[in-house]
Amino acid sequence: MSSNYVLECENLGIVFGGLAAVDQFNIQVAPKEVAGLIGPNGAGKTTVFNLLTKVYEPTSGTIKLNGKDTKGETTVSLSKAGIARTFQNIRLFGNLSVADNVIAAMNQSMKYSLFESTFRLPRFWKEEKAAREKALELLSIFDMQDMADVKSSSLPYGAQRRLEITRALATNPSLLLLDEPAAGMNPAETAELMENIGKIRDTFGIAILLIEHDMSLVMGVCDQITVLNFGQVIAHGTPAEIQSNPVVIEAYLGKKKEE
């Protein structure tokens, strides 16, 4: 049975020492779709990302990527299979240059061997040149091509977030997971990021799943939204539906005092 979804989760769950951090989580993301995952702090959003990328092994449920069960896959093999992610607390390769951060992510698609690089054989030069060109092209999405040779840890905060997204794209993913991409950005930067998320979806034709607290971004860019609270899905629907859902409002703002 072939699937039309990039990502399908069914009854996904993980238990940490008796505590169900995520329970009965279901989601379906189609190609070129942007899905949002929201919820109060500690709801288990990042845990879902860690389950999808096999940082944690789920205790129950299935994850299908492009119709294929990911059971037995590892973080590394899932990258090859098409999942790329960014992190809530930025994780760049601080001592490498901006371009090298991106080229490092192309490692899977580069073929030359250690022997070829030690003796600097033609295939080394050819692939390195192609990789550098592709890296500059990817960096140009966020207008960062001029910073290619800057050490990545010396970039300003917003640029580091953008570089993380660029690096994730360099793995040629079919599903991009963004963990709070707008965290720490000012409204102007957030608006620009929104525009770029749309651009990425259109040019690369990939599915995007994002965790975000900035509601203007979530409501503006997402096609569907899933709301988590205490590890459970409490609502699912279009941005308009979510905005007016009383359960969601309660989870965020608390219950009205009974009179």
Add this chain to the structure above:
Amino acid sequence: MKKLKNLVKSKNNAWLTYAVVVIAYVIMASLRASGNLSSKMSGMLVPICAYVAMALALNLTVGIIGELSLGHAGFMSIGAFAGTSLIVIMQYNGVASPTVRLVVGMIFAAVVTAVCGFLIGIPVLRLRGDYLAIVTLAFAEIIKSLFANMYLGIDETGLHFSIVEKKFELTETGRIIIEGAMGIRSITKISTFLAGFILVMICLIVIFNLMQSRTGRAIMAIRDNRIAAESIGIPVFKYKITAFTISAAMAGAAGCLFGNNYSSLVASKFNIDTSILILVFVVLGGQGNMLGSIIAATALTVLPEALRSFADYRMLVYAIVLIVVMLTTNNPQLKALVSNFKEKFSKKKEGESAGGLANE
């Protein structure tokens, strides 16, 4: 011109480092040829090369993989004993040319040590940080006592080997190679300064070409952030063990060079002190900074000899010098002063070249 400046600026400049090593070699070799080098100094040339290669090998582990190894003297020891044993066997079998013996011995040492490094790396590299340091330290101690209790001899009937006790008798024409705690004796000193120079150059080329390749990028990515490296599909263990094996092979070749520079070789030479000494070279020279390692290894090998006039207080002075150097090179005010000076200097240069352009 700008390209040239960028080249000089970058911390790990391959060409600058090659140039420094080649120039240093040419100067020392011509000084020796013209008889202007004291016998003491000329006797230190090979150990310096061996220690420089060791420092480079360890810097690959500490600076590039980002793991602290306290066991590199163990790899040096494996290389020294394996290489020297083969050289003695070749000599016994009538291989006359010392060059052939040395080259084959060093390659053999590198291969044997690489295999050992790979096998040891399998369990060790699953550990991180302090645990890895402790396990490598223990490994070096195991290697040391292994060689101190090993007996190896050769005669017409072939090789004889035993451990703990000498359980074989050699015929009259036989030659004992490794004799327990006494190690290998009456070695023909065949290590040359040229061989040391070539070894250092090979180590440098391998390291620099590794760093500027997808393998090196992956290794440094793992060092900087393991979780992110996995998320972009870099198999952590595979790359770590590749670099660790290369590092071990270099240490092995250096050990063989070192071993054949003296008439006797004992296992106790490669103890924890040696491991720490090499680590000091790396730390002093800067982690990941190859030229720094070379300079530190050279300076700290020469220093104890230069301090001989202090007699009993030699190691005390050595320690003080070490502390002073570490303090001053890490002093923020001093660093600011140096960078200030550099800036002024480069500005002046830029002004000059701009003026030059205007004149044209």
